[in-house]
């Protein structure tokens with residue numbers, strides 16, 4: 480038996496055991512479940528009414544609600560409800576499979592657990608001051624409000640299949656850039672859009688790792704293809720790595736490909752686009768200008784503010 484089938488069976492057994500468990504604690508629920516199956520059996524055998532089935536289901540539903548049990552208490556807990564962990568829906572690869580492939584190609588890609596809780600709803604504007612003006616002529620708070628709105632708009636255009644461009648989120652460390660990127664990723668992943676999130680220096684490290692003889696069959700071209708072609712690419716913390724010709728060439732390759740193919744790209748950096756031009760290559764900066772809306776964040780390092788508040 481292949482590992483995947485074993486895993487699926489394990490989930491089914493687990494669901495059965497869970498059902499048993501709940502029924503031991505709630506014998507009345509077991510009775511109500513039995514009534515539902517009897518009503519269903521009668522109905523399909525042409526002996527009962529549809530109404531009897533509905534009534535039995537309503538009684539069961541009321542019991543579940545009254546005892547705070549979820550309606551799917553006896554259902555298998557699939558990691559992906561869409562394909563029930565099969566990886567395919569109607570013969571086509573499920574988004575979860577594409578997502579898993581991305582993760583297997585680039586180690587350390589994908590949102591780390593800590594970032595999975597960072598959603599648009601949890602983005603706190605209170606850390607950005609209303610009365611402090613920024614060099615772009617609006618307050619820190621207004622800047623953050625606009626950044627949040629642009630992030631949400633970006634997700635909406637991706638979901639509509641309209642995203643041809645992306646965002647360049649820039650600002651000093653500790654201003655919520657990664658938070659904004661995580662919120663974008665979390666929304667896209669919830670909507671089953673295969674999204675490649677990777678910290679730029681991890682991407683470079685993953686490429687260099689393939690030069691090692693024991694890289695497990697992963698190749699540079701495979702990694703580069705994943706970064707070039709991912710439905711959405713989210714590159715966190717560009718500019719934190721050592722700038723070498725090697726790094727510049729890979730970055731240009733990715734940005735240029737995505738620009739030419741109108742594939743959305745979200746970048747965060749402590750640098751401004753002009754500085755990217757100076758430090759890396761003007762051609763990279765010009766592509767970024769072309770394909771990204773600049774989203775600046777200003778303020779005081781949020782971690783320092785949090786520490787001060789204790």
Ligand SMILES: [Zn+2]
Pocket residue numbers: 559560561562563564565566567573574575576
């Ligand atoms: Zn799936």
